[in-house]
Amino acid sequence: MKGFAKTQFIFSFKTLEQHPMNNTTKQYSIGEKVILPNGEVAPLSKAYRSHDLLFLSGALPFEIDGSLSSEGIEHQTTLCLEQLAVTLALEGLTRNNLIKLTIWLTDKNNFTGFNSSYVRFFGQHRPARSTVQSELMLPGALVEIEAIAAY
Numbered sequence: 368m369k370g371f372a373k374t375q376f377i378f379s380f381k382t383l384e385q386h387p388m389n390n391t392t393k394q395y396s397i398g399e400k401v402i403l404p405n406g407e408v409a410p411l412s413k414a415y416r417s418h419d420l421l422f423l424s425g426a427l428p429f430e431i432d433g434s435l436s437s438e439g440i441e442h443q444t445t446l447c448l449e450q451l452a453v454t455l456a457l458e459g460l461t462r463n464n465l466i467k468l469t470i471w472l473t474d475k476n477n478f479t480g481f482n483s484s485y486v487r488f489f490g491q492h493r494p495a496r497s498t499v500q501s502e503l504m505l506p507g508a509l510v511e512i513e514a515i516a517a518y
Contacts, residue, residue, distance in 0.1 A: 393418050397457055414454050416518075421458060425471075425513040426450040427505055440477040440509050444484035447512040455516060463492050464516040470498040471511045481510060 396412035414423045428436040428443035429450070436443050452462055472481060478498070494514075503511050 397421070398454060414457075416458070419518045421455070421460065421464075421516040421518065423451055423454055423514040423516065425511045426454075427503075427508050427511050435505065435507050437507065440472075440480040441484045443509045444481045444512075445488065447510055448484070448488045451512065451514050458516075458518070460516050460518065462489060464518070465492070465494045465514050466517050467495045467515040468497075469513050470496065471501045471503060472498065473501070473503055473509050475500045477509055 394415070394417050396415050398413035401409035401411060401413065411424055414421055416422075426447040427450075428438075428446040430436050430446065436446055448462075451465070455461060455464060470481070472478060481498075505511075
């Protein structure tokens with residue numbers, strides 16, 4: 368998993384980093400800094416608030432111990448969606464605040480399995496969504512999900 372943080376990347380959000388918040392702009396990053404295995408700080412935020420929108424960086428299918436899941440598409444999809452839920456909770460939001468998701472699948476044949484997990488996670492909530500097939504930066508990941516939420 369060269370170049371990717373493990374546990375810290377996904378599950379290090381026990382406390383919200385203090386950010387100066389300009390009451391006029393309401394722009395700040397969410398979560399702790401992402402530290403890569405080589406000790407460098409990743410050049411991204413787990414999420415970023417701008418006014419009444421929260422932009423969540425792409426979630427990859429990491430298990431709670433920080434390892435990349437070797438399970439199938441349904442499990443990997445659930446892991447990604449649960450990570451988004453953890454980040455949303457830092458701002459007092461839930462999955463029902465999600466308004467747009469972008470999905471990358473490495474294999475179009477995984478669409479049915481992905482969709483099954485997606486429907487279980489969201490229930491009757493139906494945010495806007497784009498789904499594309501693409502190679503991912505992390506070998507072994509079958510899916511990556513980024514999202515936008517509204518406050």
